[in-house]
Amino acid sequence: MIKRNRTRIYALGQHIPMSAHKARRVIDQIRGRSYEETLMILELMPYRASYSIFKLVYSAAANASDNMGSDETNLIICRAEVNEGTSVKKLKPRARGRSYPIKRPTCHISIVVEDISLYEGEYLIDPYIHKDYLASLKKPSYLLKIKKPRWKKRYTDMIDENVYSSGGLWDKK
Structure with missing residues (x-):
């Protein structure tokens, strides 16, 4: 009997130049989904963070197929997390010789994939x-x-009420 103790493979992207909040918006959509479904979702999302996450998911799948020999159709995103990185601090010149600090946030994204054919x-x-x-x-x-x-x-009645005609929300005067 062959025992595989390492069933999870990950890819880690550090110091990605965007805020962690904007990257979490995309990561929450792909957590727990299959690899193929994740790639479709990321291609169609209009956010700038989706391209960086797309590259990380693709890299994690390449790591899984290279290290474990697993097929990409059996992969599932089992863990995806975003942490805040260091902020790049710059100074912008302002009027009267003063300076204004600019903070460019970075984030660390980790994607963990797991092969479900092992179970x-x-x-x-x-x-x-x-x-x-x-x-x-x-x-x-x-x-x-x-x-x-x-x-x-199993069945719920939909209540069809118009807020404006019943006088509920606004008083027109």
Whole structure:
């Protein structure tokens, strides 16, 4: 039996010249998705951060196929995080010989991919089971199918109310 103890491969981008807040906006959309779906999402997003993240995801997949020999169709983004880096500080000349400080923020982005072909079968788990039991399964949380609560309604009536005609929001005077 061959035991693979290293199933996660990562790519790390440091000192990327953008704020961490703008990069997190894109990272939150791709976390937990498959590799192919992630590339499609990043190509269609209009943000400047998506190009840097696209390169990192592509690099992480290349690392996984080179180091583990895994197929790119089986890869999933299991962890993606953005941390703040150092700020590049500059001085801009202003009137009367004064200077004005400019801070250019940077960020560190790490993308971790995992090969899901190493796990056979999926568990069907109630979402209200104790957390220690879930940790003892040694499986990533995105592979667990979670049951929906029984009390959740399947059909909900949509309330069609016009706020303006019922006088709810504005008083026209």
